[in-house]
Amino acid sequence: VVKLQMITLTSDFGLRDSYVAQMKGTILSINPKATIVDITHEVEKFNIRMGAFMLSSAAPFFPKYTVHLAVIDPGVGTERRAIVIQTKQTFFVGPDNGVLMLAAKNQGIEHIYQLANSNFRLPKVFNTFHGRDIFAPVAAYLDSGIVPSEFGLEITEVVEPQFVSVNSKYDLLTGEILHIDSFGNLITNITLQEASFANTVNVKLLNQKLTLPFCKTYGQAQPGQAIALVGSHGFLEIAVNQGNASDKFRIKPGDIIEVVFRV
Amino acid sequence: VVKLQMITLTSDFGLRDSYVAQMKGTILSINPKATIVDITHEVEKFNIRMGAFMLSSAAPFFPKYTVHLAVIDPGVGTERRAIVIQTKQTFFVGPDNGVLMLAAKNQGIEHIYQLANSNFRLPKVFNTFHGRDIFAPVAAYLDSGIVPSEFGLEITEVVEPQFVSVNSKYDLLTGEILHIDSFGNLITNITLQEASFANTVNVKLLNQKLTLPFCKTYGQAQPGQAIALVGSHGFLEIAVNQGNASDKFRIKPGDIIEVVFRV
Amino acid sequence: VVKLQMITLTSDFGLRDSYVAQMKGTILSINPKATIVDITHEVEKFNIRMGAFMLSSAAPFFPKYTVHLAVIDPGVGTERRAIVIQTKQTFFVGPDNGVLMLAAKNQGIEHIYQLANSNFRLPKVFNTFHGRDIFAPVAAYLDSGIVPSEFGLEITEVVEPQFVSVNSKYDLLTGEILHIDSFGNLITNITLQEASFANTVNVKLLNQKLTLPFCKTYGQAQPGQAIALVGSHGFLEIAVNQGNASDKFRIKPGDIIEVVFRV
Numbered sequence A, B, C: 001v002v003k004l005q006m007i008t009l010t011s012d013f014g015l016r017d018s019y020v021a022q023m024k025g026t027i028l029s030i031n032p033k034a035t036i037v038d039i040t041h042e043v044e045k046f047n048i049r050m051g052a053f054m055l056s057s058a059a060p061f062f063p064k065y066t067v068h069l070a071v072i073d074p075g076v077g078t079e080r081r082a083i084v085i086q087t088k089q090t091f092f093v094g095p096d097n098g099v100l101m102l103a104a105k106n107q108g109i110e111h112i113y114q115l116a117n118s119n120f121r122l123p124k125v126f127n128t129f130h131g132r133d134i135f136a137p138v139a140a141y142l143d144s145g146i147v148p149s150e151f152g153l154e155i156t157e158v159v160e161p162q163f164v165s166v167n168s169k170y171d172l173l174t175g176e177i178l179h180i181d182s183f184g185n186l187i188t189n190i191t192l193q194e195a196s197f198a199n200t201v202n203v204k205l206l207n208q209k210l211t212l213p214f215c216k217t218y219g220q221a222q223p224g225q226a227i228a229l230v231g232s233h234g235f236l237e238i239a240v241n242q243g244n245a246s247d248k249f250r251i252k253p254g255d256i257i258e259v260v261f262r263v
Helices: A019-030 A048-061 A101-107 A130-143 A245-249 B019-030 B048-061 B101-107 B130-143 B245-249 C019-030 C048-061 C101-107 C130-143 C245-249
Strands: A006-011 A035-040 A067-071 A082-087 A091-095 A109-114 A167-169 A172-180 A186-191 A200-205 A208-213 A226-230 A235-240 A256-260 B006-011 B035-040 B067-071 B082-087 B091-095 B109-114 B167-169 B172-180 B186-191 B200-205 B208-213 B226-230 B235-240 B256-260 C006-011 C035-040 C067-071 C082-087 C091-095 C109-114 C167-169 C172-180 C186-191 C200-205 C208-213 C226-230 C235-240 C256-260
Touching: A006 A019, A006 A048, A006 A130, A006 C019, A019 A035, A019 A130, A019 B006, A019 B035, A019 B048, A035 A048, A035 C019, A048 A067, A048 A101, A048 A172, A048 C019, A067 A130, A082 A101, A082 A130, A091 A130, A101 A109, A186 A245, A186 A256, A208 A226, A226 A245, A235 A245, B006 B019, B006 B048, B006 B130, B019 B035, B019 B130, B019 C006, B019 C035, B019 C048, B035 B048, B048 B067, B048 B101, B048 B172, B067 B130, B082 B101, B082 B130, B091 B130, B101 B109, B186 B245, B186 B256, B208 B226, B226 B245, B235 B245, C006 C019, C006 C048, C006 C130, C019 C035, C019 C130, C035 C048, C048 C067, C048 C101, C048 C172, C067 C130, C082 C101, C082 C130, C091 C130, C101 C109, C186 C245, C186 C256, C208 C226, C226 C245, C235 C245
Parallel strands: A006 A035, A006 A067, A067 A091, B006 B035, B006 B067, B067 B091, C006 C035, C006 C067, C067 C091
Antiparallel strands: A082 A091, A082 A109, A167 A172, A172 A186, A172 A256, A186 A235, A200 A208, A200 A256, A226 A235, B082 B091, B082 B109, B167 B172, B172 B186, B172 B256, B186 B235, B200 B208, B200 B256, B226 B235, C082 C091, C082 C109, C167 C172, C172 C186, C172 C256, C186 C235, C200 C208, C200 C256, C226 C235
């Protein structure tokens, strides 16, 4: 018998309000032994892509059978469905708006169920806070051993996130800035498999053409020097050693990056 | 025998300093098995009302016998008393300045004791940090089964918070903005029992007269549209779907709201 | 047999990204029963001094055998060494750049080992994230009972932080602002042993000469009044009751403070 006991939380609720604590109290009331770990609650409000990126960057480091709950939910209380995804390794719980899909697909999706069984909800469901009233109880029950088919019917068609993919044409790769972390590092959607580099990389960011040293780590450069490297996410990253690349180049998430791919 | 093992923390200490960690270390040194959950540490500095609202919004979702510790304590080290409140469900520990009373009254207060027994403190008590040196040890001892009468004498008169109550006159309800959450939603102190509405609500916010659709959830409106609804706290709320009502109407906590109550 | 089960985390990663969660997932995958407590993740980027101060302010309040992991690591992936320090009470894990030394020296250093054994790392080590790939596994293995000499050879010379010490000349003490907390309190590096005061203290902050009442706690002063006191860290502190001393006097960390020491 497998004993599931770990739950992660990802949301855009922030840490100033008590919304996250309301979810944790709900989980611990159902399953007092659950170990709850925050991935982040500082996802930009309603930014499904950033939530999907955060969840997919952290989920691989958690134990098998962890339950991952993600609530970036601009459509809360509308017709959008609530789902649980069972993968080869673990479970993902949240709204059917794409926020779970990046992480779930990486692990291999096995089954998806709609959350419809009102036995696994708080007695009164508010239309504005399914995170607490529907998703948190489901995560807690999953974590205490309830099988996912108990929550509702299996479904096959779900919302897929439309994140920009990388285009390659001649010697040029065109991708985008997926995320800017709190160090100001520009994390692109270009993976190492797509581009391997020699000592330097030629990059175009907005109108700025740059030739950057291709480094193994930040500290290989002088303080203040801009570099390219493959970050710990496995993606091409533009960084400034002990500085802030986002400020230096005035780049924001979603901006286009062009990289010359030396064949 | 009941085994108490859950402690929540509410404070205005923020997460940048190590004050919260100092409290957690103190608790875990006394009771290594305690499960500690943060409600929030981002209460505005010295804002007892905001602390009281945060605690009362989250406490109902935690298991029976949880110990709730709240430290918004502008009078730390002065004559203000330190107390533990026993309710029908749980315990509240903190300064006697009103911060505990909203949540405690909702649960039904049974006994209040002054914290005076120096056996349940850190060996050296600093005048500036009773959160760590007095309150955290009391919470940890309560959580490990010490009965509250061990801490000091029972008292009956405590400081009551002076939060504005709702006035109704003719067809007009006059309340106030209790809190603005990180989504910019304006949470009033008007409960659903006090005002039930048809399809629209007439509201006056500062000098702005508004007729708002009365919705069940945010997503029922167009993005950017202002609405009224009963939020997950059970209070009347003014919101902007996928936007920020506080910015739109330039409203801050404590501002007056008038609502036309259709009889 | 001692069962180690507690790990603290200190970093400059912030709570917006998923870096902290990636470390926690890594720890819990190795040691699912570990209790993980955040000291702070809001250390100013690359500010080793602030990290050292945060760790040393919180570590004394944690139980014996706690493992303290600190990752302020501007030299990640370069030649700088990774170390574990064994003190009389506990373990410290992190880069050899001084961030661990303030806290470790306070407890009495017994042994220092270099982290070299690749059996106690994630299978793939990224040059940019040793916090997750090297330090988190070591903390988890220490916490599950692996002895520190398993990780690598004992070393004796490590990097010592160069924090300004207090100078006294005639009746003048010259120190510096070690840290400004989120209340705006100016925490100096002058300890009570170095200066004991009567009712008032004469202080020079930048060009401002001040005569401040020497208080036992903030609430002894009027709201808005500036005072001097010995804070809960044991250091001389300049504060404004219910106000912000950093804003009032325009002081930042590292600024010099002169105090007239009445003999």
